[in-house]
Amino acid sequence: MSNDVEHAKRALRAELRERRQLLSAAQRESAASAIGQRLDDLVDSLGARSISCFLSTTTEPGTRDFVTRAVRRGIRVLLPITRTDGLLDWAVATDDDEVAEGLFGLPEPTGEVLSPMAVNDVDLMIIPAAAVDRSGMRMGWGRGYFDKTIGSMEKCPPVYAVIYDSEILDSLPREIHDQPVTGVVTPTQTLILSQTRR
Numbered sequence: 001m002s003n004d005v006e007h008a009k010r011a012l013r014a015e016l017r018e019r020r021q022l023l024s025a026a027q028r029e030s031a032a033s034a035i036g037q038r039l040d041d042l043v044d045s046l047g048a049r050s051i052s053c054f055l056s057t058t059t060e061p062g063t064r065d066f067v068t069r070a071v072r073r074g075i076r077v078l079l080p081i082t083r084t085d086g087l088l089d090w091a092v093a094t095d096d097d098e099v100a101e102g103l104f105g106l107p108e109p110t111g112e113v114l115s116p117m118a119v120n121d122v123d124l125m126i127i128p129a130a131a132v133d134r135s136g137m138r139m140g141w142g143r144g145y146f147d148k149t150i151g152s153m154e155k156c157p158p159v160y161a162v163i164y165d166s167e168i169l170d171s172l173p174r175e176i177h178d179q180p181v182t183g184v185v186t187p188t189q190t191l192i193l194s195q196t197r198r
Contacts, residue, residue, distance in 0.1 A: 035066070039162070039185055046123060048124040051075060051125070052127075053077055054080055054128050067079070078119060082108070087116045088146075089113050090114045091110070092114070094111060120153060124157050124159075125150070126185070128140065129167070131167040132161050133170060134168065134169075136194025138181045147179045158183070159179075159182050160190070162185050163184055
């Protein structure tokens with residue numbers, strides 16, 4: 001059973017990755033701008049003063065301008081740093097755009113490193129995803145970092161995944177460790193999908 005789910009996820013991730021690579025630079029730029037505006041509105045509507053976000057890769061829906069704006073607005077932004085043990089350390093974002101290459105070639109911050117516990121203080125988590133289904137179940141890219149982080153939090157804040165509109169699916173293959181998200185932010189909408197965190 002678990003092998004079937006893994007196989008289904010792997011095939012779906014490959015398809016989603018390919019779709020993202022087909023987007024033009026103009027489409028990406030337009031999506032990043034729209035998503036940034038929606039994220040600004042989400043932060044304001046929740047009154048969030050401390051958030052976690054991620055530095056988008058070239059094929060992910062863009063978050064970098066949003067992060068810079070949030071920092072300049074005085075919001076504390078924690079950015080993830082991957083570790084070999086499957087946990088995430090965190091660094092406080094600055095507006096200087098300095099980025100290093102992390103474990104998997106992902107962009108990561110260069111600031112002072114904080115422990116995995118640092119994320120427990122945020123009012124909102126903004127995380128990457130490959131897809132999210134209409135029940136709020138999220139599928140990541142297969143390394144389990146965010147599932148592990150969310151699953152270990154005592155008091156989890158609202159969690160929103162940033163995806164493209166075509167990545168909201170009716171249902172997703174799921175495994176026991178998969179964690180739901182509160183909602184999604186896409187270029188055209190901010191959608192609440194799940195009321196319960198656990």
